Amino acid sequence: xxxxxxxxxxxxxxxxxxxxxxxxxxxxxxxxxxxxxxxxxxxxxxxxxxxxxxxxxxxxxxxxxxxxxxxxxxxxxxxxxxxxxxxxxxxxxxxxxxxxxxxxxxxxxxxxxxxxxxxxxxxxxxxxxxxxxxxxxxxxxxxxxxxxxxxxxxxxxxxxxxxxxxxxxxxxxxxxxxxxxxxxxxxxxxxxxxxxxxxxxxxxxxxxxxxxxxxxxxxxxxxxxxxxxxxxxxxxxxxxxxxxxxxxxxxxxxxxxxxxxxxxxxxxxxxxxxxxxxxxxxxxxxxxxxxxxxxxxxxxxxxxxxx
Amino acid sequence: xxxxxxxxxxxxxxxxxxxxxxxxxxxxxxxxxxxxxxxxxxxxxxxxxxxxxxxxxxxxxxxxxxxxxxxxxxxxxxxxxxxxxxxxxxxxxxxxxxxxxxxxxxxxxxxxxxxxxxxxxxxxxxxxxxxxxxxxxxxxxxxxxxxxxxxxxxxxxxxxxxxxxxxxxxxxxxxxxxxxxxxxxxxxxxxxxxxxxxxxxxxxxxxxxxxxxxxxxxxxxxxxxxxxxxxxxxxxxxxxxxxxxxxxxxxxxxxxxxxxxxxxxxxxxxxxxxxxxxxxxxx
Numbered sequence: 001x002x003x004x005x006x007x008x009x010x011x012x013x014x015x016x017x018x019x020x021x022x023x024x025x026x027x028x029x030x031x032x033x034x035x036x037x038x039x040x041x042x043x044x045x046x047x048x049x050x051x052x053x054x055x056x057x058x059x060x061x062x063x064x065x066x067x068x069x070x071x072x073x074x075x076x077x078x079x080x081x082x083x084x085x086x087x088x089x090x091x092x093x094x095x096x097x098x099x100x101x102x103x104x105x106x107x108x109x110x111x112x113x114x115x116x117x118x119x120x121x122x123x124x125x126x127x128x129x130x131x132x133x134x135x136x137x138x139x140x141x142x143x144x145x146x147x148x149x150x151x152x153x154x155x156x157x158x159x160x161x162x163x164x165x166x167x168x169x170x171x172x173x174x175x176x177x178x179x180x181x182x183x184x185x186x187x188x189x190x191x192x193x194x195x196x197x198x199x200x201x202x203x204x205x206x207x208x209x210x211x212x213x214x215x216x217x218x219x220x221x222x223x224x225x226x227x228x229x230x231x232x233x234x235x236x237x238x239x240x241x242x243x244x245x246x247x248x249x250x251x252x253x254x255x256x257x258x259x260x261x262x263x264x265x266x267x268x269x270x271x272x273x274x275x276x277x278x279x280x281x282x283x284x285x286x287x288x289x290x291x292x293x294x295x296x297x298x299x300x301x302x303x304x305x306x307x
Numbered sequence: 308x309x310x311x312x313x314x315x316x317x318x319x320x321x322x323x324x325x326x327x328x329x330x331x332x333x334x335x336x337x338x339x340x341x342x343x344x345x346x347x348x349x350x351x352x353x354x355x356x357x358x359x360x361x362x363x364x365x366x367x368x369x370x371x372x373x374x375x376x377x378x379x380x381x382x383x384x385x386x387x388x389x390x391x392x393x394x395x396x397x398x399x400x401x402x403x404x405x406x407x408x409x410x411x412x413x414x415x416x417x418x419x420x421x422x423x424x425x426x427x428x429x430x431x432x433x434x435x436x437x438x439x440x441x442x443x444x445x446x447x448x449x450x451x452x453x454x455x456x457x458x459x460x461x462x463x464x465x466x467x468x469x470x471x472x473x474x475x476x477x478x479x480x481x482x483x484x485x486x487x488x489x490x491x492x493x494x495x496x497x498x499x500x501x502x503x504x505x506x507x508x509x510x511x512x513x514x515x516x517x518x519x520x521x522x523x524x525x526x527x528x529x530x531x532x533x534x535x536x537x538x539x540x541x542x543x544x545x546x547x548x549x550x551x552x553x554x555x556x557x558x559x560x561x562x563x564x565x566x567x568x569x570x571x572x573x574x575x576x577x578x579x580x581x582x583x584x585x586x587x588x589x590x
């Protein structure tokens with residue numbers, strides 16, 4: 001631009017050029033946050049990585065911090081269990097709701113319901129946790145477990161999964177709705193004009209077109225569920241054993257980190273092990289996020305409030 | 308009836324059921340918190356700091372954690388705003404169209420958005436140790452600022468992106484530099500959106516507990532300096548709830564009610580602000 005080439009050393013131009021350089025550096029620095037996080041967490045996990053091989057950290061079961069034994073398998077499996085249960089509940093419910101709101105419901109109804117989904121997104125995780133203990137845990141203990149003929153305290157994989165599912169509803173629904181709205185109306189019209197019913201159009205045309213985005217939305221929800229700590233920690237029972245059924249207690253990774261901040265420094269290497277757990281969590285979530293964001297960035301949509 | 312028609316009806320019913328399910332879950336949650344918390348809510352709870360023996364059911368309130376939460380989240384929001392506003396201005400005013408750097412940094416913030424708050428907590432904790440700080444208001448502010456930075460940056464970015472390009476061109480045509488255009492035209496135009504973004508970030512920050520477990524500490528008094536530990540509402544709820552005493556548990560419900568009201572209030576105010584400020588915008 002011509003303004004850049006004016007060599008008159010006015011204060012305004014100097015300020016402009018200085019701010020440009022400064023902001024350039026500033027923006028590059030902001031991008032380093034992620035790298036800084038990864039580096040710092042890795043640096044802190046070196047002690048535990050040196051004392052035990054990565055394989056035995058990830059795939060052994062013994063969790064005896066006082067003896068210097070850190071086997072993360074029960075926690076990893078616990079995390080997988082609650083996340084899978086949450087996804088099994090959230091996927092169909094969210095998909096059906098977002099299709100209903102975008103394709104079937106009237107605009108008035110959609111405008112009425114959307115703020116409620118926003119509110120659900122705003123509720124803090126402690127409140128979800130308390131609600132889980134008050135409603136979900138007794139429900140499982142008194143109704144669901146006897147139904148399957150097992151006795152259960154209620155604090156279980158299932159409770160964790162149910163609370164998590166509700167927490168990720170808003171994220172998945174919001175993105176899925178945005179994705180469904182990007183499907184051009186011409187496609188719907190063409191399908192309807194060929195004599196397809198509304199449902200056939202949704203199933204074979206709209207869904208096919210929206211599928212990558214919806215899968216990405218699900219993956220984002222999944223990674224949210226995988227990393228949630230406080231609410232899960234309150235309802236899941238926190239027992240460092242590999243759960244065998246939905247009614248067993250589990251101890252997911254984030255809960256482990258959040259629960260042991262107190263005794264972290266009283267046992268050698270414990271802090272390093274917990275930060276290794278954070279690194280593990282970060283890597284998994286990072287992977288899911290990068291993949292789904294790459295899919296989503298190919299689709300024009302607005303992620304103004306969430307995700 | 309035709310097979311297709313039956314399938315459509317079945318799925319339509321399923322869709323309505325799942326929509327209804329989500330709405331009723333929301334009301335069930337809000338209902339439970341109001342129902343459980345209201346009986347324990349009292350004036351002294353929001354006007355007094357805990358007295359000795361508060362966690363054994365004696366008198367006092369949770370003013371320390373209400374103020375603690377407001378101080379901490381307020382500080383973090385200001386810090387995050389100071390960092391994210393220049394970044395978004397660079398994205399939308401300074402950078403060339405289709406800049407690789409902008410694409411990359413936007414992507415990085417999208418990814419940062421998805422990182423769980425417990426990881427931010429661990430990161431803040433390491434920073435705290437690195438700089439030789441103790442668990443304090445300042446450490447909490449820095450951690451929460453990191454947590455809400457991506458939310459604020461990306462939602463602000465989305466609104467500043469909406470500023471019509473002719474407005475910028477008009478400003479350049481009058482001889483204004485990019486800095487002047489950014490500060491005097493773009494910010495003013497995007498103000499309602501910026502305030503909404505700030506409030507969204509504030510709401511997210513005030514409800515978060517996991518990032519503060521390591522960094523903010525816990526105390527019964529109201530902090531008077533940045534280097535003192537601070538109690539926050541989510542953690543107060545969490546700790547009180549673990550108590551076996553019914554009275555103390557009841558206060559956890561009441562505190563949860565206060566936090567929920569605070570967050571709902573923020574979201575209502577942000578909606579109101581958006582509408583109110585929107586009058587001064589050039590469309």
